[in-house]
Amino acid sequence: MADAVARGGFGATVAPYLRPRPVAAFLLGISSGFPLTLLLGTMTFWLAKVGIDKKTIGFAIGLTTPYTLKFLWAPLIDRIRLPGLTALVGQRRAWLFVVQALLFVSVWMLGASQPELHLGVFAFWAIATAFLSATQDIVIDAYRIEILPDAELAHGTAMNQFGYRTGNFIAGVGTIALASSEGFGLGWALGYGLTALCVLPAIFAALWAGPGLHERAMPRDRAGWFADTVVSPFREFFRRRGAILILLFVLIYKLGDAMGQGMLNPMIVELGFSDTEFLAINKVVGLWGLLLGTALGAPFLAWLGMGRALFVSGLLMMLSNVSFAILAAKGHSNTWLFIAVATEQVTSGIGLTVFATYLSGLANLAYTATQFALLTSFAAVGRTWLSTPSGYVAEAYGWVGFWVVTMIVALPGLALLWVLWKRGFVVDRARQVPAGASEWVAEADAR
Template identity: 70%
Template structure:
């Protein structure tokens, strides 16, 4: 196992020198504007928008047409492909696409192919009619989910491969900013395009269709950045039997990861860390509709307060890691995300209050911007370069299981306990993840990370 702490220590030294120098501020922010962190921003936009169409915008749409909260909660299950993407990640990681792989490289060939299919599937989802044909709507949503999850496999691997150790905290921060920017465009932007009240009034089909063009930033960024540092072990095994190829492609990434100390505890932590946050996010838009907020109020508060909260939180993430270290950063940001849900408890108690919606959204965006960037930086550091796509897919899939199925009963809980009781429950639901983090931290597993160029002997 090769520790990646050296890279983080080097970055910490750079940041320390920056703070004490005469041009400290410019030196501190300069790494954000390097080419590869900027490319991470672009591919993050394309990565972030499909899931928000399913988790956020879809919930708003279903609430508008009168679908019950319990049904909306379980509609989160339509994002199951995000929890299962580790199953086909080995093929995306190692299987070349005829012609395209030679032209663009492994990562970009898969990216362009999947993005074309994703574009079409989002148009089909927007043209569906959930009020009258919920089955077809669900089928289209699963298609978008499968292709969005596959795009994430590619983008996550590509991001890790194009960033150096020194760029990793900054590139992860810009990627998370791009991810949440894409989520913002597909959440608030799609509703604005749809809304006859405050937006263009284009309807859901055209709104979803125009949102599908958010695949373009990722495609353009990948064209600019080049093929990356993908380690092609497939070609070296091409002359061997099929069994050897399958072992290298499918089994070895999992064997390598599970052979590490603390791997089971790490996976349990990844599974539970974001459960409370996911439960809240899945039911936030239905609550906003239920409390009587107009499209205009929803758009204005999310557009102004939410957007700037996102910028502040994501920008603070890299200095946050360098200041506190990975273990403390995970713990402090986890507590911040957990207690930020108390803002929605107060909102639920007040009912229709634009003041408390503003406060709650601002707090949630800042804390999530910090917390999720720290979390993804940690997961990125655990992915070996020899099996980047598969191992990051494994880790992010465990996080998606927590978001998808452990959070799916959120709608039933909202109906049973009311909005105040529901949001209090989301705070309690975050406790097991924090306890596991404490155990990992005490055992010294939090700082373990690898970035191996290969698992072969030289």
């Protein structure tokens, strides 16, 4: 990285990010990132504003369960061809266009569900949105990995995470600004509905980048189809050295961060911050923290290597929760909200880029959608079910104690990473291809 700066200055450093496929990965990230924030950050803010208690809000995070199960239907997304559409635009893009049309409708209905009056209707549309968003992630993750050559994987992943965080920002700050009476005052239905237009960047990216590498036909016989679609991806992964330890690491690595993210907005509401204060700090500090943290992700990897980058970024994310503990102790303090948001955005931006690059490297190009869905599903279990008691923790220990607990539960993930590192299970080379798959990958690369 330093050599690049010395030879070509700032332009040479930035140029890899602005190549066509990393830019396409950025656009894909916007569409991938916005639904989850609507289901976590914005949803918890909304529920707190209409008087839902924080224990219920903690378990409402469980409505995102489809993210934890998406590996079950990922093999179908990998192989089933949509009649007519697949032949016209390719496997990945066909699924993307169909899922995004359904997702747009679901997000709009979620915004119109009035949880303070119809909690059951709200829960239904939240689950439907989570299912469609998880399915969109299967498609986008596989498509992104396939369109990025190895030389652009780190920069493309960084751009994808930048897009993802941009989608988070639009869905978090933008939706609240649209819906809030202190903002545009459009209400939650229209606020969510307009945010649903974030499906468009991925459509533009897909039309621009063309078909993915994974356009092979399914086997004709049913036995061959089942083995190729369901058995082979899991068999190939679990035959690797350290596969179980890797999955356990993916499960718990970001648990402390997930607990904090789920209960942050309810704490902001309880501490008495107005919508205007929340929006102003997030629009300024959140945006620049997002830009800085995500931009540092790829250089961070180049400088430290995968193992050290995972450890240091995990440590930074854990320590960033100290600022929220101080905010909780101070109470209504714009200064400490500013510091806490800035710290979280920078450290989380670095951590997400490093972690996503790690997961991308574990996914085999022959089974991209299925294996990446398996890995991210395990990550989502930590974010969803292991973090659902967070409302009870906040109720029992108060907000300061809650943030201390989030730091404690981050420690096992760092300890397991050390074990993986010592045993040589932390990969630095990405996207291995199994025996028997090299021919179609070579043909796809030639295209």
